[in-house]
Amino acid sequence: MLNRYPLWKNLMVLFALIIGLLYALPNVYGEDPAIQITGARGASVNMSALDTVTEDLKKNKIPYKSAVFEKGSVLVRFNDTDTQISARDILNSELGDDYVVALNLAASTPSWLESIGASPMKLGLDLRGGVHFLMEVDMDAAMDKLLGQQEETFRTELREEKIRYRAISKTKDSVQVRLRDEAQLEQAELALEKLHPDMLFTTSKINGRYVLTAKFTEERLQEIRNYAVDQNITILRNRVNELGVAEPLVQRQGANRIVVELPGVQDTARAKEILGATATLEFREVDSKADLAAAAAGRVPAGSEVKMTRDGRPAVLKKRVILAGSHITDSSSSADEYGRPQVNISLDTEGGSKMTAFSKNNIGKLMATVFTEYKDSGKRTPEGKVILTKHEEVINQATIQSALGRSFRITGIDSQAEAHNLSLLLRAGALIAPISIVEERTIGPSMGQQNIDMGVQACIWGMVAVMLFTLLYYRGFGMIANLALIMNLVLIIGIMSMIPGATMTLPGIAGIVLTVGMAVDANVLIFERIREELREGRSPQQAIQQGYGNAFSTIADANITTLITAIILFAVGTGAIKGFAVTLSIGILTSMFTAIIGTRAVVNLIYGGKRIDKLSI
Known part of the structure; x- marks a missing residue:
């Protein structure tokens, strides 16, 4: 019989609609202004933190909607943003530096929807408000620093091979070694080629001087560029974490640019100061001969100073820095043979030489690791500039048991999470390339809400206009098209909510508005085909069959060409595009699914297999 779908097709349409509706539903419930409290340096908080937070809020008469402990953090919901901001300021002062207090928006999704993984769409910066930075990594500076390190490495390696050279210098893209004669040139080339397979070596004779030129291979240069950007992304993400921003965006854009978006942050100056701040590390000798009690009272030996350990105890350290964090090239977190957290440190050639020389002559003595970072003091200069305070602490005191080289480890860390976070901070302390801000924008939350309201109104009025036209022009079939239009919008919102990395932006709303207008095109083509078939004398059942069949190729061609354009836009575009x-x-x-399959299912249910004389079209 004509126009009858098999059961599985009807069930497929019904299943798609139910899934789309379920995952679109959380967007109806909205979000509550909230504060999220987590432990500093990646540490988790416990239930006692929840009690402390609620007591502080009650003591200061700050009303809150709910306070729960979940996923290692405390989440407090409020009725409005003014109360949220007041609570943030109070908790920041009450809790101190051991906690990070972040403004957040917590979904009001019911637990039964959360149990199936349903959550509202993530809103972009233009809808939520905040700060946008576009930063550029200075690749020339990265290359210059790397060639400088390579220059020092060549000096050390040639001395170890007992090859005498006149001079070593770096140019814009290479390192040149000048040697005394051809024999030494050949020896140097053989030795360095063996040690550096990622470099290309060429020999030449310039004005009677023998020169060995070393350049990185193209593959190695690409690795260097990628490493410079990736390391700086790690640095920026760490700094953003210190800002306490909920749901930030830090991602690569193009070859050497990084986009940083901080939802909810309105103070551009503060964000720039924090993102530009650098955590550093120093290694110093412990003054074991000093009297701790006397030093704590102010009687510090000459050449030494007092620093505090993590547990609040004083430590007397020599002022001379053995090694600074600028020599750290890499760091990673792991566990030792007993499962205790540790951080593995890698140094450059100069740092390795300094550490080897010191540790060889000081076996049996204590060496301290001092961690230094800069934090927002909450104060400003008369000019409005944020004042950063220097925070130092001794994170480790270890006995030197043998000579250390370019690689060693730091122990005495409280947790694996802290070890991981510390390894990130250490890498952040050794910027491989400077970052400059090439663009910055600030979007207020009121503007974001205004964008949402205008976008929603555009969708509503666009749908109302389209639905009125189809209803008046196509009558009964227009009602079916309108159902498909609503189903289409539900599916778009549901799919956007289901995709983890998808973010709804103002251009995204424009895309939905455009789709609403385009979605009815397919139905118009189908309905006009049905009308043509009826005018040619076909029966209603034949007209429906031929109308859907003949319109399919036209609909597919039109939508596929538009889809190809959209894919190209996504591939080559950035941000809003x-x-x-x-x-x-x-x-x-x-829209193709709802127009071709969805409306056909409804039409088949109403007219399929029935004897009819007239269609409401």
Whole structure:
């Protein structure tokens, strides 16, 4: 019989609609202004922190909606943003530096929806408000620093091989070694080629001087560029964590640029200061001969100073720095043979030489690791500049048991999470390349809400206009098209909510509005085909069959070409263009599904297999 879907097709349409509706539903419930309290340096908090937070809020008469302990942090919900900000300021002063207090928006999704992984769409910076930075990594500076390190490495290696050279210098893209004669040139080339397979070596004779030129291979240069950007992304993410921003965005853009978006942050100056601050590390000798009690009272030996350990005890250290964090090239966290957390440190050539020389002559003595970072003091200069305070602490005191080289480890760390966070901070202390801000924008939360309201109104009025037209022009079939239009919008929102990395932006809303207008095109083509078939004398059942069948190729061609354009926009575009391309692509696919399969299912249920004389079209 004509126009009858098999059961599985009807169930497929019903299943798609139910899934789309379930995952779109959390967006109806909205979000509550909230504060999230986590432990500093990656540490987790316990239930006692929840009690402390609620007591502090009650003591200061700050009303809150709810306070719960979940996933190693405390989440407090409020009724409005003014109360949220007041609570943030109070908790910051009450809790101190042991906790990070972050403004957040907590979804009001019911637990039964959360149990199936349903959550509202993430809103972009243009809808939520905040700060946008576009930063550029100075690749020339990265290369210059690396060639400088390579220059020192060549000196050390040639001395170890007992090859005499006249001079070693670096140019813009290479390191040149000048040697005395051809024999030494050949010896140096053989020795360095063996030690540096990632470099290309060429020999030449310039004005009677023998010169060995070393350049990095193209593969190695690409690794260097990627490492410079990736390391700086790690640095920026760490600094953003210190800002206590909920759901930040730090991602690569192009070859050497990084986008940083901080939702909810309105103070651009503070954000720039914090992102530019650098955590550093120093290694110093412990003054074991000093009297701790006398030093704590102010009688510090000459050449020494007092620093505090993590547990609040004083430690007397020599002022001379054995090694600074600028010599750290890499660090990672791991566990020792007993499962205790540790951080593995790698130094450059100069740092390795200094550490070897000191440790060889001081076996049996204590060496301290001093961690230094700069934090926002909450104060400003008369000019409005944020004042950063220097925070120092001794994180480790260890006995030197043997000579240390370019690689060693730091122990005495409280948790694996802290070890991981410390390893990130240490890498942040040794910037491989400077970062400059090439663009910055601040978007207020009121503007973000205004964008949301205007976008929603555009969607509503666009749908109302389209639905009125289809209803008046196509009557009964227009009602079916309107159902498909609503189903299409539900599916778009549901899919956007389901995709983990998808973020709804203002251009994304524009994509939805455009899709609403385009979604009815397929139905118009189908309905006009049905009308043509009826005018040619076909029966209603044949007209429906031929209308859907003949319109399919036209609909597919039109939508596939638009989809290809959307995919190209996503591939080559950035930021706002990607947001538009994502919603447009999803909208094209869902509109094809609802127009071709969805409306056909409804039409088949109403008219399929029945004897009818007239269609309401």
